[in-house]
Amino acid sequence: MSTATLDHPAAAADIAAADIVRELEEHGAVRLPRLVSEATLADMQAAFRSRLERLRRNNCDGYERTERLRLMVQDVLTLAQGFVDVALHPLVKGALNGYLGPAWELCEAKGWRSLPTRRDFHGWHGDMWYDQTKITERVPREVKLAFYLSDVRSGAFQYIRGSHGQVPHHLPRHEVEHLPLDRMVEFLGPAGTAVLFDTSGSHRQGIPILELREAIFYNYHDPAIPLQQEDVEYYRYHPLLLNAAFLGGLTAADMRILGFGNKTHYQPNHVRRAGHRGFQRLMGAAYGVKLCLGEWTGRVTGKVQRVLGLTAR
Ligand SMILES: O=C(O)CCC(=O)C(=O)O
Incomplete structure (x- = not known):
């Protein structure tokens, strides 16, 4: 596969994008060439870690914690320029245009720190996101871009090559027992590693996780596709929260990708049902x-x- 970086001319990115689309079609997951400079990566890491100092509360920003082993950082596009640049990287856009067609948008941008564990707390799954009671005749495509902010020597993103295109679900034990692990690819790599994958394929964070892992996941799909009820109630794919400081020089296509003016999933006065109310x-x-x-x-x-x-x- 040819390589490209953020600074490559558009023509080179187009050629690489075609290679990436081919890999996605065939295997469902593909490692990308380096997308950002060391300086940009350092900036992103510092901004992300500033959100991991404390739990979000009152007048202090921070992480969310709804499960024991992951600290979630929401809305990373607000944190540093690099998060926007990666989301809109020409190579990523070229690959998504080829794989998702004309109507995709960036629908979520968040990350998390996974804590060390030997527990398979997440499990093998395909991402359930669309309303499977309304869309039955096909599996709509969704792609995520995984981007590591820490060096990953364990607890890497794992994917079963060629498993995409199935109706996404959480794999029950009998399916896990028959997973073709010879087709499993484990994306170990340094901070800055980026992987595009079709979320319908079977994937998970591998175990054991021996060191903290920090990664962000961008989610791209067609916002016109009806969402599953659970995500509507949670307001999961809310319009992106953005930081005006990072939005200079956007093209009309970039604005569309970021969902400017698209109120499809906007819910006025949404109040999330709180857990642990007492x-x-x-x-x-x-x-x-x-x-x-x-x-x-x-x-x-x-x-x-x-x-x-x-x-x-
Ligand atoms: O954290 C990981 O490596 C897995 C991510 C994942 O399963 C997902 O984004 O659906």
């Missing part, structure tokens, strides 16, 4: 008490200081 209320109340105590202590300290003549009245 616990959240308790934490909210405890925080309220802490603020009251802080205010009261401040008043008492002020009074004492005034009585002792330590501050002006």
Whole structure:
């Protein structure tokens, strides 16, 4: 396969894109050549890690944690220019035009840090995203771009080559037992490794995960395809959240890809059903008490200081 980087002329990217489309058609997953410079990668890593400092709450941005072994960072396009540049890389766009046809958009951009474990917590699956009760006669295509932000020596993305095009589902034990593991490809690689894959094929994060792994996953599909109910309720494919600072120099095609003006999946006043509601209320109340105590202590300290003549009245 020919190689291309972010700075290659469009013609070279077109040739490489055709190779990538062929690989996707045949195998369902393909490793891409390097997409960003070391400096851009470092910028992305620093921005991503700044979101991993703490759990998101109140006036502090951070990660989301809805499961034990992954810390989720939502809406990575807001974090650094590199996240937008990778999403709209000419090679990626060329490959997606060839594989998905004319109507695809970027529908999600998030990442996570996976924690070390020997547990197969995610399992083999094809991504379920569209409404399988409405679309029965074909499997609509969806492609993800995996992009590593840490060196991956274990816990890599794994894919069964040629398994794409099946109705996506979580593989039950009897199917896992018969998986053709001789066709399994494991995408080990340094930070900056990028892999495009058809999400209907069987894939998972491999185990054991011996070191923290940080990766982002961009999700591309046709937004006109009806979504499964669970994702509508969760508001999973909400219109992308963007950062105006990173949107200079977009073409009309880029704006379409980022969903400018597309309200198909916009839900006014959406409120996500919260889990752990009792616990959240308790934490909210405890925080309220802490603020009251802080205010009261401040008043008492002020009074004492005034009585002792330590501050002006
Ligand atoms: O984290 C991984 O390597 C697997 C990702 C995955 O299964 C998915 O995005 O559906």
